[in-house]
Amino acid sequence: xxxxxxxxxxxxxxxxxxxxxxxxxxxxxxxVGELAEPFAMTLAGASKHVKVLEDAGLLSRRKAxxxxxxxxxxxxxxxxxxxxxxxxxFWNVRLDRLQALVExxxxxxxxxx
Amino acid sequence: xxxxxxxxxxxxxxxxxxxxxxxxxxxxxxxVGELAEPFAMTLAGASKHVKVLEDAGLLSRRKAxxxxxxxxxxxxxxxxxxxxxxxxxFWNVRLDRLQALVExxxxxxxxxx
DNA sequence: TTCATAATAAACCGAACGGTTGACAATGAC
DNA sequence: GTCATTGTCAACCGTTCGGTTTATTATGAA
Numbered sequence: 446x447x448x449x450x451x452x453x454x455x456x457x458x459x460x461x462x463x464x465x466x467x468x469x470x471x472x473x474x475x476x477v478g479e480l481a482e483p484f485a486m487t488l489a490g491a492s493k494h495v496k497v498l499e500d501a502g503l504l505s506r507r508k509a510x511x512x513x514x515x516x517x518x519x520x521x522x523x524x525x526x527x528x529x530x531x532x533x534x535f536w537n538v539r540l541d542r543l544q545a546l547v548e549x550x551x552x553x554x555x556x557x558x
Numbered sequence: 559x560x561x562x563x564x565x566x567x568x569x570x571x572x573x574x575x576x577x578x579x580x581x582x583x584x585x586x587x588x589x590v591g592e593l594a595e596p597f598a599m600t601l602a603g604a605s606k607h608v609k610v611l612e613d614a615g616l617l618s619r620r621k622a623x624x625x626x627x628x629x630x631x632x633x634x635x636x637x638x639x640x641x642x643x644x645x646x647x648f649w650n651v652r653l654d655r656l657q658a659l660v661e662x663x664x665x666x667x668x669x670x671x
Numbered sequence: 672t673t674c675a676t677a678a679t680a681a682a683c684c685g686a687a688c689g690g691t692t693g694a695c696a697a698t699g700a701c
Numbered sequence: 702g703t704c705a706t707t708g709t710c711a712a713c714c715g716t717t718c719g720g721t722t723t724a725t726t727a728t729g730a731a
Contacts, residue, residue, distance in 0.1 A: 476677075476678090477677075477678060477679095478676090478677065478678080488677080488678070488679095489678085489679075489680085492677095492678065492679065492680095493679095496679090510677090511676065511677045511678075512676090512677060512678080513677080513678070513679095
């Protein structure tokens with residue numbers, strides 16, 4: 446079922462642990478253990494999250510001795526962002542509408558201020 | 559597990575049927591039946607997808623007679639886009655690096671062109 | 672060589688997912 | 702009224718998900 450690239454990326458992003466790992470990787474390369482550390486979870490559990498992110502193409506790893514050095518790969522994030530950007534005009538319309546409501550409320554509340 | 563707003567939104571987006579429904583709604587309001595029509599799926603199945611999108615705040619509905627009129631609510635999409643936008647500098651770095659590689663390759667291939 | 676550390680793999684568990692069928696409620700058409 | 706249409710709900714089914722425990726593979730350190 447999870448086949449498309451957007452499927453796997455959005456699915457990977459739909460979990461707070463995994464988003465936290467990405468945030469951690471934004472600060473620099475990390476080992477799997479370092480990625481796991483902030484979360485109340487076994488290393489094996491964290492390792493599975495890392496694999497989900499890797500399968501989505503969101504990170505890459507190289508082995509250095511017995512540790513795996515993980516780095517962020519932002520390409521798929523850009524792809525997802527591009528997809529979302531498509532909808533900008535729709536939320537702009539909404540925000541305009543909201544703004545208009547706010548303005549008309551202001552007038553009602555203080556017609557002379 | 560699906561509690562956070564980003565969780566529910568990204569999860570909702572991680573399915574091609576649901577993304578297709580959003581695309582359909584971009585063209586205008588639709589009934590549940592109209593949303594279901596393009597997909598090889600029972601109406602009940604499609605109705606569940608609509609509910610997932612609704613729970614994520616991505617659409618709203620009003621009843622008109624016996625049909626439910628569904629409309630796109632892009633606010634949560636904007637929120638998700640804002641989250642993704644945070645990563646721009648990372649993929650820009652990557653693209654810059656790629657660009658540099660391409661340039662250095664060009665030089666090697668045709669040092670005098 | 673022996674022991675500790677980093678990480679994955681495999682088996683398992685309960686919950687959630689994506690889908691179906693069948694029953695139901697509400698509305699519209701006749 | 703009766704009948705058809707629109708949609709949900711509840712139950713079920715097989716698969717995936719997020720997590721554990723246990724075992725195993727590599728590597729580093731003594």
